[in-house]
Amino acid sequence: MVEIHLIGLVREFSDGTKIGPIELNIRDGELLTFLGPSGSGKTTTLRMIAGFIEADEGSLLFDRQDMINIPPRERNIGMVFQSVALFPNMTVYQNIAFGPEMAKWSHEKTVGRVEELADLLGIRNLLFRKISEISGGEAQRVGLARALAKEPALLLLDEPLSALDPQLRERLQTEIRRIQKKVKITTIYVTHSQDEAFAISDRVAIINDGKIIQVGTPEELYDRPANEFVARFLGSGNVLHGTVKQTEGRELCVDVLGVRLPLKGICEVGDEVKFSIKPEDIRIVIDTHDTSATGTVTSILPQVGSFKITVDFQDTPIIVLTYDEDLVSKLRQNGNKRVSFSFRHNLAVNLID
Amino acid sequence: MVKQDYRTCIVLTLPIILLLVFLVYPVMSVIISGLVSASGSSFVDTISSDETQFTISFTVIQASLSTILAVLVGVPGAMLLARLKFRGKSLIRALIIVPFVLPPIVVVIGFLQMFGSYGIIDTALMSITQSTTSIFNLAEGFTGIILAHTFYNAPLVMLLVSAAMERLNPEIEESAEILGADSFSRFRRITLPHILPALLASAILTFLFCFMSFPIVLALGGSTYNTIEIQMWNAFRTPDRGGEVSSLALIQIVITISLAITYIKLSRGTDNQSGPTTTIHTVSISKYKKWEKVAILTYLFSILILVGGPIAAIFRAAFFDPVTQRYSLDGFSYLITLGSEGGIQPLINSLFYGGMATLLAVTIGIPLAYSHRSKARGLSTLSSVMILLPLGISSITVAYGLLIAIAVPTGLNINPWPIIVIAQTIFGVPFTARAIEIGLKNIDPNILDQADSLGSSRLQRLLYVELPLLIPSILVGAVFAFAMAIGEMSATLFIALPQNYTLAVAIYDNLGVRRFVEAGASALILVVICVVAFLAMEKLSEGSIGGTL
Numbered sequence: 001m002v003e004i005h006l007i008g009l010v011r012e013f014s015d016g017t018k019i020g021p022i023e024l025n026i027r028d029g030e031l032l033t034f035l036g037p038s039g040s041g042k043t044t045t046l047r048m049i050a051g052f053i054e055a056d057e058g059s060l061l062f063d064r065q066d067m068i069n070i071p072p073r074e075r076n077i078g079m080v081f082q083s084v085a086l087f088p089n090m091t092v093y094q095n096i097a098f099g100p101e102m103a104k105w106s107h108e109k110t111v112g113r114v115e116e117l118a119d120l121l122g123i124r125n126l127l128f129r130k131i132s133e134i135s136g137g138e139a140q141r142v143g144l145a146r147a148l149a150k151e152p153a154l155l156l157l158d159e160p161l162s163a164l165d166p167q168l169r170e171r172l173q174t175e176i177r178r179i180q181k182k183v184k185i186t187t188i189y190v191t192h193s194q195d196e197a198f199a200i201s202d203r204v205a206i207i208n209d210g211k212i213i214q215v216g217t218p219e220e221l222y223d224r225p226a227n228e229f230v231a232r233f234l235g236s237g238n239v240l241h242g243t244v245k246q247t248e249g250r251e252l253c254v255d256v257l258g259v260r261l262p263l264k265g266i267c268e269v270g271d272e273v274k275f276s277i278k279p280e281d282i283r284i285v286i287d288t289h290d291t292s293a294t295g296t297v298t299s300i301l302p303q304v305g306s307f308k309i310t311v312d313f314q315d316t317p318i319i320v321l322t323y324d325e326d327l328v329s330k331l332r333q334n335g336n337k338r339v340s341f342s343f344r345h346n347l348a349v350n351l352i353d
Numbered sequence: 354m355v356k357q358d359y360r361t362c363i364v365l366t367l368p369i370i371l372l373l374v375f376l377v378y379p380v381m382s383v384i385i386s387g388l389v390s391a392s393g394s395s396f397v398d399t400i401s402s403d404e405t406q407f408t409i410s411f412t413v414i415q416a417s418l419s420t421i422l423a424v425l426v427g428v429p430g431a432m433l434l435a436r437l438k439f440r441g442k443s444l445i446r447a448l449i450i451v452p453f454v455l456p457p458i459v460v461v462i463g464f465l466q467m468f469g470s471y472g473i474i475d476t477a478l479m480s481i482t483q484s485t486t487s488i489f490n491l492a493e494g495f496t497g498i499i500l501a502h503t504f505y506n507a508p509l510v511m512l513l514v515s516a517a518m519e520r521l522n523p524e525i526e527e528s529a530e531i532l533g534a535d536s537f538s539r540f541r542r543i544t545l546p547h548i549l550p551a552l553l554a555s556a557i558l559t560f561l562f563c564f565m566s567f568p569i570v571l572a573l574g575g576s577t578y579n580t581i582e583i584q585m586w587n588a589f590r591t592p593d594r595g596g597e598v599s600s601l602a603l604i605q606i607v608i609t610i611s612l613a614i615t616y617i618k619l620s621r622g623t624d625n626q627s628g629p630t631t632t633i634h635t636v637s638i639s640k641y642k643k644w645e646k647v648a649i650l651t652y653l654f655s656i657l658i659l660v661g662g663p664i665a666a667i668f669r670a671a672f673f674d675p676v677t678q679r680y681s682l683d684g685f686s687y688l689i690t691l692g693s694e695g696g697i698q699p700l701i702n703s704l705f706y707g708g709m710a711t712l713l714a715v716t717i718g719i720p721l722a723y724s725h726r727s728k729a730r731g732l733s734t735l736s737s738v739m740i741l742l743p744l745g746i747s748s749i750t751v752a753y754g755l756l757i758a759i760a761v762p763t764g765l766n767i768n769p770w771p772i773i774v775i776a777q778t779i780f781g782v783p784f785t786a787r788a789i790e791i792g793l794k795n796i797d798p799n800i801l802d803q804a805d806s807l808g809s810s811r812l813q814r815l816l817y818v819e820l821p822l823l824i825p826s827i828l829v830g831a832v833f834a835f836a837m838a839i840g841e842m843s844a845t846l847f848i849a850l851p852q853n854y855t856l857a858v859a860i861y862d863n864l865g866v867r868r869f870v871e872a873g874a875s876a877l878i879l880v881v882i883c884v885v886a887f888l889a890m891e892k893l894s895e896g897s898i899g900g901t902l
Binding site: 050052071072073074075077078079081082083085086087088089098099102103146149150 | 522524532533
């Protein structure tokens with residue numbers, strides 16, 4: 001168990017790509033996910049923490065101790081790689097026992113630890129199989145057991161589930177979460193899947209272009225994306241523009257989809273602002289008047305428990321989520337394509353960069 | 354439809370019939386005449402004689418020592434090749450195959466010139482010590498044989514082992530590292546078990562080559578060192594020892610075929626491993642510790658002397674006469690001289706026989722590669738045996754078989770040039786068939802289905818789609834076969850009468866009568882031909898000729 005501080009960590013590569021500077025604290029016992037598109041630098045950052053990639057600048061503290069010049073094998077880390085990378089020339093047991101063996105544990109202690117983990121992960125019946133004789137999902141469990149065996153202070157997981165089919169992936173997500181909470185180990189998880197990140201994490205760090213864009217709980221990120229990239233990447237976003245105005249009561253407001261909404265935050269009258277509105281915060285009303293405040297429904301897609309409706313509003317596609325089946329059936333009737341918008345009561349506009 | 358399959362089958366069977374007649378039948382004749390001895394000593398006499406027993410043990414000892422040295426030299430090179438990041442790496446990797454295409458007799462010239470009496474090192478030492486007589490000679494005798502075999506086979510070990518290392522997923526080694534394994538434990542527990550099949554396969558291949566090596570032992574060993582091949586050659590040249598030759602051939606075939614089968618089994622195992630999921634991590638030399646840098650540079654320097662030295666020394670050999678101690682162009686004027694003392698006839702013979710053999714090897718290789726990939730099981734097994742058989746049978750045995758089973762009954766031994774071409778074809782076929790087979794494997798089957806769906810017949814598809822796509826592989830095979838044919842000395846020496854001498858045989862002949870510049874100049878010509886061939890292959894195959902081995 002350990003608290004991690006990344007302070008001004010920078011790495012530049014000869015091909016011109018640059019990581020950092022990265023400032024990040026990972027709390028003791030939490031599961032933090034690096035989420036970002038492929039090529040964004042999340043795996044590179046993870047490999048810097050592991051020690052496989054050297055940092056040009058900055059420091060990396062494990063409980064206030066700088067790790068920069070310490071080789072990976074002395075950092076007391078457990079890691080599961082994207083390819084799982086089990087040792088093909090050893091049995092499942094030998095794989096899991098490798099770490100304790102390198103740490104020169106006694107035989108009894110090693111056996112006890114391997115059995116404990118095998119029970120925790122439900123792989124006891126596999127212990128004396130060869131690696132070629134186990135399935136993909138089993139390999140992930142063995143990889144996790146191997147990484148946890150020597151009781152590391154920090155667990156790193158580099159897209160460990162990306163090669164599995166969706167159902168198995170979901171099952172293992174739950175399992176990783178359960179085991180992480182039980183072992184109470186500080187964990188960094190890398191994924192490019194938002195669903196996976198939200199399902200598994202205490203907090204998520206969004207990474208793009210080698211930089212951390214925003215850190216927060218899944219709810220924080222979804223409700224209040226800090227910028228257009230996060231809003232679009234998380235799909236929480238209808239990203240809209242508007243001009244700040246003033247009501248008669250001298251309060252700031254902005255016109256959103258033909259509706260005037262109050263505005264908080266640091267801005268002045270006349271400012272051009274960008275903001276994001278979640279699809280489920282928008283309601284639509286069938287409106288036969290063709291005014292400037294109406295849009296045209298272009299598609300209705302049924303989803304699990306809801307409908308995703310796309311409305312063309314002044315050449316901008318607006319995504320709306322609704323549970324209202326009556327509304328949808330009316331919309332599907334001919335002629336009812338013109339709609340206007342309303343919002344959830346007390347909705348605060350989320351300004352973004 | 355049935356009729357067409359039947360015709361295809363005949364076309365595919367033709368090369369197999371040819372190989373049965375010109376390879377299997379002669380070799381069987383040798384074996385049978387070894388068992389039922391016609392002249393000279395019988396099989397039992399031969400194998401129980403002291404001379405044969407000494408010969409067999411020496412053959413095994415020199416092959417084992419050569420293999421151990423080749424592995425010791427090759428494995429560090431393989432590690433550097435797989436792990437070290439440096440400029441010109443792909444060039445080095447391509448150059449590693451050069452020793453393999455160099456004719457053995459040319460390597461002999463290079464070794465004598467580099468490590469022999471009055472060679473480059475000797476001359477340097479003599480001038481340092483003010484000595485007037487030769488003081489250094491590692492080229493001749495036992496050391497020379499072992500070193501020359503290492504020169505040939507260390508690159509082979511390097512190539513096969515580094516390929517295996519690059520197949521090791523780097524995340525596996527990183528897993529070991531993060532689990533606390535230091536570099537020694539990582540090598541012992543992870544890397545070594547992973548490369549072991551490739552290491553064993555390359556060691557067996559090396560042992561096989563050294564076991565059957567003829568020109569190097571003949572030219573560097575003098576009369577002192579008898580391997581099975583040399584004893585066969587000596588017995589062949591003595592009247593009434595035919596039974597002994599056949600018996601020795603039989604002993605050799607039993608040993609080499611079993612080694613060849615082991616090799617094939619092991620290399621199958623390595624073929625099936627999947628490629629790496631991530632690109633391998635290489636480290637530039639500046640990241641190494643000081644003592645490691647010193648070790649790496651020492652190693653590279655030794656390799657440069659051992660492998661680069663003899664190749665470079667061939668240039669000196671072409672111009673410098675160690676007998677008269679002066680530089681001249683005499684060697685090259687020899688090469689354009691007509692008549693029995695001249696070099697032009699051997700040069701013409703080399704090109705003519707080599708060209709004929711290449712043409713035949715390609716003609717046989719194409720249907721052989723097809724039948725190897727054919728769905729008819731018997732056909733594909735038979736053809737793979739045919740492709741691999743020359744690997745397990747020494748050139749001396751093949752030559753002797755062709756002489757007694759084909760040349761003598763047909764009277765071709767009066768002017769045996771067709772037999773030389775047949776022998777060179779047999780040694781070329783594995784290379785053409787293998788290269789074309791790789792080419793076939795790389796053709797996207799969807800393209801062929803596309804041709805079918807557009808209504809082309811089997812023949813049209815072959816002519817307009819498959820063969821054009823195969824041309825680079827056919828050319829790679831052809832060039833490889835040509836390089837092998839032109840450098841072939843053992844079988845040619847065995848079969849040829851003086852008017853049939855090729856350049857390679859003439860080099861040996863000239864060495865015997867101490868005409869060193871003539872031999873050197875001929876060797877340089879062969880080097881040039883082989884290097885041009887190598888560059889052509891490299892260009893044609895875009896750097897994947899290693900796979901043809």
